[in-house]
Amino acid sequence: MAGGGTGGHIVPGLHVLERAGSDAAWIEDLVWFTSGRPVEERVLGARKLPGERIVLRLEPRGGGAPSPPALALRAPAACLRARRALVRHRSQVLLGLGGFTTFPAVLAARSLGLPVVLLEINATCGRATRWLAPLAVRVLHAWRSSLPEGAGQGGRGRWIGPPLAPAFLEPGEPRERALEALGFDPDRPLLCVLGGSQGAAALNRFVCEHGPALLAGGLQVLHQTGPGRRAEGLEERPAYRAVEYVDRMECVLRAGTLALCRGGASTLAEIAAIGLPAIVVPYGGHADGHQGLNARELGAGARICEESALGADLANELIRLGGSEAASEREAMSRAARAALPPDSAGSVLEELCRACAAS
Numbered sequence: 001m002a003g004g005g006t007g008g009h010i011v012p013g014l015h016v017l018e019r020a021g022s023d024a025a026w027i028e029d030l031v032w033f034t035s036g037r038p039v040e041e042r043v044l045g046a047r048k049l050p051g052e053r054i055v056l057r058l059e060p061r062g063g064g065a066p067s068p069p070a071l072a073l074r075a076p077a078a079c080l081r082a083r084r085a086l087v088r089h090r091s092q093v094l095l096g097l098g099g100f101t102t103f104p105a106v107l108a109a110r111s112l113g114l115p116v117v118l119l120e121i122n123a124t125c126g127r128a129t130r131w132l133a134p135l136a137v138r139v140l141h142a143w144r145s146s147l148p149e150g151a152g153q154g155g156r157g158r159w160i161g162p163p164l165a166p167a168f169l170e171p172g173e174p175r176e177r178a179l180e181a182l183g184f185d186p187d188r189p190l191l192c193v194l195g196g197s198q199g200a201a202a203l204n205r206f207v208c209e210h211g212p213a214l215l216a217g218g219l220q221v222l223h224q225t226g227p228g229r230r231a232e233g234l235e236e237r238p239a240y241r242a243v244e245y246v247d248r249m250e251c252v253l254r255a256g257t258l259a260l261c262r263g264g265a266s267t268l269a270e271i272a273a274i275g276l277p278a279i280v281v282p283y284g285g286h287a288d289g290h291q292g293l294n295a296r297e298l299g300a301g302a303r304i305c306e307e308s309a310l311g312a313d314l315a316n317e318l319i320r321l322g323g324s325e326a327a328s329e330r331e332a333m334s335r336a337a338r339a340a341l342p343p344d345s346a347g348s349v350l351e352e353l354c355r356a357c358a359a360s
Contacts, residue, residue, distance in 0.1 A: 116136045179255045204229060301336035301340060
């Protein structure tokens with residue numbers, strides 16, 4: 001596998017591995033190429049992977065994604081390192097999860113004649129998918145809108161939905177019990193504020209400014225601030241809890257009444273699987289605007305709010321939507337969100353990997 005840099009380029013791969021281990025020993029050995037960013041250690045560090053994790057460093061010294069010229073300059077050495085690892089592990093197929101780490105890994109795999117399967121997790125194709133698709137035997141799409149017109153009719157493209165952990169596909173504990181496990185009152189609504197794997201400064205500011213009003217309006221708040229950003233939340237108080245990172249997201253979402261979140265593909269997929277109504281605030285720093293497109297894939301299951309609208313009116317709307325009088329409205333949003341996902345996406349990824357191996 002190749003992918004890293006953000007949670008969205010790591011978590012889907014983990015879900016595929018979890019699905020592989022749930023009913024059979026699908027994977028004998030694994031090499032996972034990542035970028036070396038801190039988020040990878042936080043997500044993967046405690047995991048027992050069935051193989052080796054190798055960092056392909058392509059970032060400039062100051063961090064951030066490399067420019068195309070910088071990528072071309074650093075790619076040959078990274079490609080050579082990836083090629084040696086693939087030979088050493090006797091790899092048979094490569095799954096590309098997106099991000100710049102995918103480039104040298106795919107080139108290395110193709111130089112060895114190995115088949116490549118790409119997974120596009122966002123509702124619009126990223127550069128890695130657009131540039132590397134001609135080298136892939138299959139391009140899997142988490143959302144319908146990223147599938148090029150006609151690509152699924154005898155072409156390489158296939159819509160499979162976003163891979164999810166088995167815990168999101170199984171019946172969970174009742175909401176009241178999940179609330180108690182998190183230390184919240186089971187008789188009051190819970191707002192989950194989720195900034196993604198790296199946090200969201202705009203959401204943190206909103207909670208600091210309007211959190212007291214949310215609490216006074218009857219909501220409880222679980223606030224995921226992002227790593228190193230705990231100070232951006234409120235001081236601890238009744239009905240409010242701030243955490244830097246959520247380890248068991250399925251438990252948090254099952255406890256929630258509604259969510260205020262960024263539009264990352266993995267976050268929205270997990271929210272849709274649980275059926276949690278969501279107000280999505282897309283991150284505006286992406287040139288392709290993919291977080292807004294991700295949110296639109298949930299249809300009536302999510303409402304989009306621009307950062308400029310993070311204010312008192314939104315706080316009042318969250319209080320209203322979390323109240324008992326809006327229960328039927330939330331239920332309609334929940335049904336719409338669940339309807340956006342096909343079943344067993346991670347199983348479909350494994351199916352395509354096996355087909356690619358068999359055909360090579």
